[in-house]
Amino acid sequence: MNHNNIIPRAGTHPGRLSVIFISISLGLLTGCSPMGHTPASRSDLPSSSTLRKACPALAGTRIDASEIGLPSGAAAITEATLRSATAGSSALPEYCQVLGRIAPRDPAAPPITFQLNLPLEWNGRTLQYGGGGFNGKLETALGPVRNAPQDTPVPLARGYVTLGTDSGHRTTSARAPTEVAEFALNDEAFENFAYGAYKKVGDVAGVLVKRFYHRAPDYRYYYGGSEGGREGLTMAQRFPNDYDGIVSVVPVIGWTGLFHGFQRHAVALRRGGWMNDAEVETLGQGVIAACDSLDGLRDGVVRNFMACQARFKPSDLQCKSNNEATRRDDCLSTAQVNLVETLGQRYTFDFPLANGLSSYPGWLYGAEDVPGSFGQWVTGPMPPTHPVSADPGNTSRQYLYGDNFIRYVITRDPAFDLMNYRADDYAARVREVSQLMDSTDPDLSRFFAHGGKLIMREETGDYAQSPMAGIQYFQSVMKALGSKVVDHSARLYLSTATTHDGSGQSMTDRRTLPTSHDMLSTLDHWVAGNETPADVLTLSSKDNPYGQGTQLMCRYPDYPHYVGGDRLVATSYECRASR
CATH class of the missing domain: 3.40.50.1820 (Alpha/Beta hydrolase fold, catalytic domain)
Structure with missing residues (x-):
């Protein structure tokens, strides 16, 4: 194994190199x-x-x-x-x-x-x-x-x-x-x-x-x-x-695009997008109603993930009345629908990051109402605050990480409020961070x-x-x-x-x-x-x-598509392309 000093590669990569495969002794x-x-x-x-x-x-x-x-x-x-x-x-x-x-x-x-x-x-x-x-x-x-x-x-x-x-x-x-x-x-x-x-x-x-x-x-x-x-x-x-x-x-x-996505979602949370447990369950059941059968089996599990992207519409869960005084747990407010729709959208920069990328993809649907998912990462147990709660258990992971990212990594101002952030105002620092952190070079x-x-x-x-x-x-x-x-x-x-x-x-x-x-x-x-x-x-x-x-x-x-038999056994499924 060669352990000579290697200069870390910059964000852009050279042209395709010839590949010589070395056989492995048996x-x-x-x-x-x-x-x-x-x-x-x-x-x-x-x-x-x-x-x-x-x-x-x-x-x-x-x-x-x-x-x-x-x-x-x-x-x-x-x-x-x-x-x-x-x-x-x-x-x-x-x-x-x-x-x-x-x-x-x-x-x-x-x-x-x-x-x-x-x-x-x-x-x-x-x-x-x-x-x-x-x-x-x-x-x-x-x-x-x-x-x-x-x-x-x-x-x-x-x-x-x-x-x-x-x-x-x-x-x-x-x-x-x-x-x-x-x-x-x-x-x-x-x-x-x-x-x-x-x-x-x-x-x-x-x-x-x-x-x-x-x-x-x-x-x-x-x-x-x-x-x-x-x-x-x-x-x-x-x-x-x-x-x-x-x-x-x-x-x-x-990494850079992901954490900008966190900041974007944090803004949506602060603008009324936060959900309680019952509303997160409503979201999950809405996804199941739209997507459960796309894998050939109704069992509360979304396997055909790409087909679900086209099938589920967050707006279908919007309350007929958007009056906060009459808010119900079995539907979502306009701000909550906006949060979910925002998660599904690509985050786009006005300038290129490392390796020529200028965006970060949206999220998929399919595991909202389960432990360790939407409630933990997106909404958290309580509405977000600024400054962030001193108890990390009170804040969603996305909000906590996005808030730290903006204050310490990009603006380097511990008192900065992420609601006031615009990527274009810090373009040079964003590009610098991307060169350091983003593992997006395709030339392996x-x-x-x-x-x-x-x-x-x-x-x-x-x-x-x-x-x-x-x-x-x-x-x-x-x-x-x-x-x-x-x-x-x-x-x-x-x-x-x-x-x-x-x-x-x-x-x-x-x-x-x-x-x-x-x-x-x-x-x-x-x-x-x-x-x-x-x-x-x-x-x-x-x-x-x-x-x-x-x-x-x-x-x-591919994803596992049910073809018949015991639903708890892998042989009852076959791999098919998710589209």
Whole structure:
């Protein structure tokens, strides 16, 4: 693996590069386990007793800035502790837990902290975990990866070296726990959040892995969802030689456009669009009435997501009287209809962003009245306020994030009211942020050329970010590189009627939907075993893998259409194109 210094790519990309695919040796498949994770040859590794002694000796280790592929301060290991194996549902193996810090260049910027977990029984692979939201807390990389079935051992227990970071800041504002983007006032801290921290921590981890095991990893993977999904795509685009495989789930790809969408929705909320729980239920039932049967089955689940866009009309739910004094829960006011319609519309800029984009797509319909969806992300439990409530639980996620984005990232005025914001007034800063944050470069030719594999997953009931952003990005990659190249190295799967956090529920009988799949094994089989993923994957239930049936997760552009039989069994469906 080449870890030479790489200059981060600018927002625009050069012409299409020639793609040379490097064949993967199948020698590592000997003795491959059912999970597809082959332990590194014991003859290549120090003995367990040697590693036990080597673990505490890592404390105090210093890694010079010259070994990090971006301008940086040096890294220092603050703790190295040998952890005993644990049993139970969250079993972990014996491993060396390493905590460290990477010094900033700017004395006013916070350090990057990270955790590296080195199992004594190593499978020869490293797995870097992505973050979430605005990050701001240390990702320990000890838990399950996103959407993993409940009965799947965590990656560390499967032999992976795992690592995570706080992305170079901690959310510890003395003023309020809602000030999650305050760090962005410092340029280096924001650059680390954009891309720098993940590259720097990955490089430091590579050095430590070599020192501990006396050999480099066979494969390096990145796995993240939401903000972590954006990070994964950023690594493929900016540092294409660093990773062999990436899983990117519900990535916030067009970050700048997304957060402008949040600001637009916040304005609609403040202008009377807020809904209580009963009104959100009315919205959900309106979507079900219009779209439930489009997938061949009336069960409170919208699977045919694109057809629903044309079928459901928010105006059909508008109250005949718009008098607030006679407001009813079984219909929506004009302001509430406007909020829903606004969500479905594209946000357009008057100037280009990174990679020539000038808009962000609207949201899809299909999971409004379920936990973790419209009520959490769009409306929140209470009407929004300015300043934002000091209790983050009182405010919708979109409003909280959009408010922080405008105040700390764009205007850099903590007292600014987002109701007064116009993108054109801050065009230069908006473009600057887009160049740093937006993971929209479709030229993945260098990542694919060395054998890199990418698996993306979108949830069509996602009200945090628009699933159309991921779909349109994948389309742009196919346009830039051709379907043959993309088919060899990338997949996009669609989990229908699933929320941002990877859960799903019928909007009529409230049955939990199967939404879990072991994407890490799917990736590892592809990279290490040269086993091309199937066009159709099977989903199990996250909380009860054997009690709630199974479902299909189709490859883009398809959805599961009911063809007859037990509705709880995946074989009763077939994948069809959603139009």
